[in-house]
Amino acid sequence: xxxxxxxxTVLGDGGWGTALSILLAKKGVSVNLWSAFPENxxxxxxxxxxxxxxxxxxxxxxxxxxxxxREAVSNAATIVxxxxxHFLRRSxxxxxxxxxxxxxxxxxxxxxxxxxxxxxxxxxxQELGVPAVAVLSGPTIANEVARGLPAGCVxxxxxxxxxxxxxxxxxxxxxxxxxxGDVAGxxxxxxxxxxIAIASGISDGLALGSNAxxxxxxxxxxxxxxxxxxMGADPETLNGLSGIGDLVTTCISPYSRNRRVGQDIARxxxxxxxxxxxxxxxxxxxTSRSVYSIxxxxxxxxxxxxxxxxxxxxxxxxxxxxxxxxxxxxxPE
Amino acid sequence: xxxxxxxxTVLGDGGWGTALSILLAKKGVSVNLWSAFPENxxxxxxxxxxxxxxxxxxxxxxxxxxxxxREAVSNAATIVxxxxxHFLRRSxxxxxxxxxxxxxxxxxxxxxxxxxxxxxxxxxxQELGVPAVAVLSGPTIANEVARGLPAGCVxxxxxxxxxxxxxxxxxxxxxxxxxxGDVAGxxxxxxxxxxIAIASGISDGLALGSNAxxxxxxxxxxxxxxxxxxMGADPETLNGLSGIGDLVTTCISPYSRNRRVGQDIARxxxxxxxxxxxxxxxxxxxTSRSVYSIxxxxxxxxxxxxxxxxxxxxxxxxxxxxxxxxxxxxxPE
Numbered sequence: 001x002x003x004x005x006x007x008x009t010v011l012g013d014g015g016w017g018t019a020l021s022i023l024l025a026k027k028g029v030s031v032n033l034w035s036a037f038p039e040n041x042x043x044x045x046x047x048x049x050x051x052x053x054x055x056x057x058x059x060x061x062x063x064x065x066x067x068x069x070r071e072a073v074s075n076a077a078t079i080v081x082x083x084x085x086h087f088l089r090r091s092x093x094x095x096x097x098x099x100x101x102x103x104x105x106x107x108x109x110x111x112x113x114x115x116x117x118x119x120x121x122x123x124x125x126q127e128l129g130v131p132a133v134a135v136l137s138g139p140t141i142a143n144e145v146a147r148g149l150p151a152g153c154v155x156x157x158x159x160x161x162x163x164x165x166x167x168x169x170x171x172x173x174x175x176x177x178x179x180x181g182d183v184a185g186x187x188x189x190x191x192x193x194x195x196i197a198i199a200s201g202i203s204d205g206l207a208l209g210s211n212a213x214x215x216x217x218x219x220x221x222x223x224x225x226x227x228x229x230x231m232g233a234d235p236e237t238l239n240g241l242s243g244i245g246d247l248v249t250t251c252i253s254p255y256s257r258n259r260r261v262g263q264d265i266a267r268x269x270x271x272x273x274x275x276x277x278x279x280x281x282x283x284x285x286x287t288s289r290s291v292y293s294i295x296x297x298x299x300x301x302x303x304x305x306x307x308x309x310x311x312x313x314x315x316x317x318x319x320x321x322x323x324x325x326x327x328x329x330x331x332p333e
Numbered sequence: 334x335x336x337x338x339x340x341x342t343v344l345g346d347g348g349w350g351t352a353l354s355i356l357l358a359k360k361g362v363s364v365n366l367w368s369a370f371p372e373n374x375x376x377x378x379x380x381x382x383x384x385x386x387x388x389x390x391x392x393x394x395x396x397x398x399x400x401x402x403r404e405a406v407s408n409a410a411t412i413v414x415x416x417x418x419h420f421l422r423r424s425x426x427x428x429x430x431x432x433x434x435x436x437x438x439x440x441x442x443x444x445x446x447x448x449x450x451x452x453x454x455x456x457x458x459q460e461l462g463v464p465a466v467a468v469l470s471g472p473t474i475a476n477e478v479a480r481g482l483p484a485g486c487v488x489x490x491x492x493x494x495x496x497x498x499x500x501x502x503x504x505x506x507x508x509x510x511x512x513x514g515d516v517a518g519x520x521x522x523x524x525x526x527x528x529i530a531i532a533s534g535i536s537d538g539l540a541l542g543s544n545a546x547x548x549x550x551x552x553x554x555x556x557x558x559x560x561x562x563x564m565g566a567d568p569e570t571l572n573g574l575s576g577i578g579d580l581v582t583t584c585i586s587p588y589s590r591n592r593r594v595g596q597d598i599a600r601x602x603x604x605x606x607x608x609x610x611x612x613x614x615x616x617x618x619x620t621s622r623s624v625y626s627i628x629x630x631x632x633x634x635x636x637x638x639x640x641x642x643x644x645x646x647x648x649x650x651x652x653x654x655x656x657x658x659x660x661x662x663x664x665p666e
Contacts, residue, residue, distance in 0.1 A: 139547030150659045151544035152551075154666055176548070176659055178666040211484035214472030214582035215509070218485075218574050239572065240666045241551050249547035252585050326483045326509055333487055333511040333573045 006030055008169070009076035011091065013040055013065065014280060015142035016108060017082030018054040022146050023175060025060035033065045034072035036083075036091065041065040053280060057146045069094050078104040078169060080136075081124060084281040085111025085191075088120055092127045106134045106155070106166055110190040111283045112290040119187045119231075132159045134166055135183055137190035137242040139249035141256070145175065152176040154242045156186040178241065185237025188228045190246055194258040194284030195291060196220035197250040198308050201262020202318045212322070216304065217251060219325070223302045227291065230300055258284035265311060266318040285312060339363055341502070342409035344424065346373055346398065347613060348475035349441055350415030351387040355479050356508060358393035366398045367405035369416075369424065374398040386613060390479045402427050411437040411502060413469075414457060417614040418444025418524075421453055425460045437495055439467045439488070443523040444616045445623040452520045452564075465492045467499055468516055470523035470575040472582035474589070478508065485509040487575045489519040511574065518570025521561045523579055527591040527617025528624060529553035530583040531641050534595020535651045545655070549637065550584060552658070556635045560624065563633055591617035598644060599651040621645060 008024055010017045013035040021031045035041040044050050044065035048058050066072045073079055073095050083091050088109055105128070109120035118126070121133040138153030145151050155170070155177055157163040163179040171177045180186055199220060203213045221244065225235040237243060250256045261282045264274045275282065292309040295302040307321035341357055343350045346368040354364045368374040377383050377398035381391050399405045406412055406428050416424050421442055438461070442453035451459070454466040471486030478484050488503070488510055490496040496512040504510040513519055532553065536546045554577065558568040570576060583589045594615045597607045608615065625642040628635040640654035 139544045139551075141543050144542040144544045147542075149542040149545060150548070150655065151542075152548040152659075173656075174659065180666050209477040209480075209482040209484075210474050210582040210586040210588075211472045211477045212482060213585070214578045215483070215485040215574060217581045218472075218572075218578035221572070221577065237666075239551075239554070241548060244554065244577065245547045245551035248550045248581065248584075249543040251581075252546070253543040255543075322483065323506075326485075326507065333513050333570075 007032065007076045008078045008080060009034065009072050010080045010082055011069065011072065012036075012082035012084070013044065013050055013053060014082060014084065015054045016140070017080070018050045018057075018059075019142035019146040020080060020082065020108065021063050022057060022059060023170070023172065025062045027172065029062070029169075031063045032072045032076060033063050034069055035065055035067050036087070038067040041067040054142060054146060070098060073098055076103070078106065078166070081105065081107045081109055081120070083109060085109050085113065085120055085283055086281075086286055089113070089123050089127060092124055096127060100128055100130050104134065104162055104166060105130055106136055107187075108136045110137065110194065111287050112191050114286060114290050117290060117294050119184065119191070121183055121187055132157055132162060134162055135187045136166070136170070137186045137246060139241060139245040141249055141253050143255050148174055150174045150176075152178065152241050152245070154178045154180050154186050154240060156180040156183045158183060180237060180240070182234045182237040184231055185228055185233035185235075186242040188231060188233050189224065189238050189243035191283070191287050192224040192227060192291065193243070193247040193250050194282070195288045195305050195308055196224070196247055197256055197258035198262040198284045198288065198312070199304050200251040201259035202266045202308070202311065203262075203322065204259070205263040205266025206319060206322065208322065213251065216325070217247065220304050221247065223304055226300050227295065227302065230294075230298060257282040261285060262308075271312055288312060340365065340409045341411045341413060342367065342405050343413045343415055344402065344405065345415035345417070346377065346383055346386060347415060347417065348387045349473070350413070351383045351390075351392075352475035352479040353413060353415065353441065354396050355390060355392060356503070356505065358395045360505065362395070362502075364396045365405045365409060366396050367402055368398055368400050369420070371400040374400040387475060387479060403431060406431055409436070411439065411499070414438065414440045414442055414453070416442060418442050418446065418453055418616055419619055422446070422456050422460060425457055429460060433461055433463050437467065437499060438463060439469055439499055440520075441469045443470065443527065444620050445524050447619060447623050450623055450627050452517065452524070454516055454520055465490055465495060467495055468520045469499070469503070470519045470579060472574060472578040474582055474586050476588050481507055483507045483509075485511065485574050485578070487511045487513050487519050487573060489513040489516045491516060513570060513573070515567045515570040517564055518561055518566035518568075519575040521564060521566050522557065522571050522576035524616070524620050525557040525560060525624065526576070526580040526583050527615070528621045528638050528641055529557070529580055530589055530591035531595040531617045531621065531645070532637050533584040534592035535599045535641070535644065536595075536655060537592070538596035538599025539652060539655065541655065546584065549658070550580065553637050554580065556637055559633050560628065560635065563627075563631060590615040594618060595641075604645055618645060
């Protein structure tokens with residue numbers, strides 16, 4: 001158990017998984033970084049850089065990349081899950097038989113599963129049969145965290161003691177970690193904000209200015225809270241770092257892939273072309289599809305998501321969507 | 334009274350007063366645009382452009398500039414007050430004797446008076462002895478509204494019927510107007526967000542990235558709500574267009590003067606030099622001073638404002654302030 005205590009496994013070598021590995025390694029932790037691509041794992045170990053998903057950062061010696069997921073999790077006290085949401089369930093199934101008792105599992109995945117409408121932590125819990133899965137979310141653009149710029153995030157867990165242990169694992173002078181008991185609220189903020197980021201990108205692509213973007217942001221947050229309430233979260237959580245905070249950074253950062261999807265589509269590109277040209281995943285695209293189904297089925301008023309969905313999947317003219325949003329009946333706020 | 338009905342006076346020929354005049358004039362309203370500077374009024378009437386405060390926009394024929402404030406208000410059914418907050422009381426005193434019964438007064442001023450801690454609408458009410466003064470606030474960068482880009486705002490008044498009449502006066506297809514009964518909440522959002530915009534500019538000036546800015550934004554909103562509650566407002570109003578919405582646009586827009594003050598100070602300029610080089614007023618500077626007094630006197634925890642105040646007025650090193658904010662004890666959010 002002592003060897004375990006100092007070892008953390010990060011599942012997923014995307015930008016965020018890699019940035020968190022760097023942060024942990026710099027704190028002296030030994031990190032197993034699992035990649036779904038054997039050639040990537042080799043490349044990382046050879047070059048001490050993740051050239052594919054987070055280039056420009058040299059990885060400390062105590063990060064070891066590996067491509068066998070069972071080997072990667074075998075001797076770690078803490079497992080950080082950083083797998084894109086639509087690969088999550090099939091990846092996690094591969095470690096079903098491993099004994100996770102006494103270990104901490106933390107998800108940093110942002111999305112909602114298409115058909116089941118499950119949050120990532122629910123999928124992990126279900127597949128692994130563990131009692132609790134913590135989540136970490138907030139305004140944490142990977143590139144900036146890897147550069148050591150200041151950032152703050154929230155770790156939520158039903159098990160308060162586990163949240164505090166994880167807080168101690170991740171906190172640094174520049175990476176501030178708050179704790180929360182509202183797993184659903186923290187997780188939904190991270191997933192839903194990607195939809196508003198796409199809308200915000202559409203607005204940018206049409207050069208509609210800061211006022212329009214601010215209005216989308218504000219009304220978008222109202223929509224996010226509506227769905228969060230329906231899904232059992234505390235809407236107040238959406239006012240925190242994992243809601244508003246993450247929404248701000250995604251809407252303004254040049255690194256936001258979801259914002260870029262919206263921008264490209266507003267400039268006339270086709271969705272399949274945009275996604276084919278992206279090395280990484282824009283989670284908001286699939287989340288928008290899930291949210292469209294949930295909101296339709298349950299009569300939840302989510303006009304921004306509805307417009308984003310129709311632009312992404314129904315070929316609707318982006319300019320028409322914005323005008324439709326603006327022309328909704330004026331009423332008390 | 335019929336002549337009056339079609340006439341609106343805008344007091345103040347700054348960027349926002351001018352943009353609102355253009356919006357109203359394009360709706361067919363005759364506008365008296367009062368300037369405190371006779372040479373500006375002449376210039377506007379001659380060139381049909383406000384070259385000093387909102388250059389690049391030709392003013393419709395039905396805007397008449399004037400520099401006699403009593404003449405300007407004499408025959409208008411609606412008075413829009415768009416005077417910088419620290420000139421407000423002395424300007425309004427000049428029209429004390431005018432009969433305002435049956436007329437609508439709307440303030441778009443954003444600030445808090447230094448010694449009295451009064452909001453602009455309270456100053457106007459007090460000086461003119463009128464029963465109600467409405468306020469308009471929200472994410473409305475003047476330049477964008479003048480260009481006809483989409484925007485949304487909130488008009489609040491204790492008198493619901495007056496709020497609805499004003500909504501009809503201002504609304505267009507691209508300028509959406511919501512109504513509210515929370516005058517204090519709407520007005521405080523507009524004033525307090527300027528302080529966070531300065532902090533956000535400091536963060537930009539130090540190139541700290543989107544994550545830090547998002548954290549400042551989120552924690553800043555918490556502070557704004559704390560003061561709003563103390564001053565009798567509904568904190569929920571701060572989640573709307575006049576709170577979060579205005580905060581977003583001020584933190585991201587290249588036109589935000591308050592953000593620019595923060596940015597310049599972080600890059601080593603001195604406050605008096607920055608302010609001397611600005612044609613227009615950065616309201617957040619004085620608001621920060623007012624808020625510093627209020628929060629100190631009443632034990633309201635406002636760490637971001639405290640740091641902004643110390644950078645602006647006490648020569649504190651901007652980099653030290655950000656680290657101080659980041660290093661505050663980690664706790665439940």
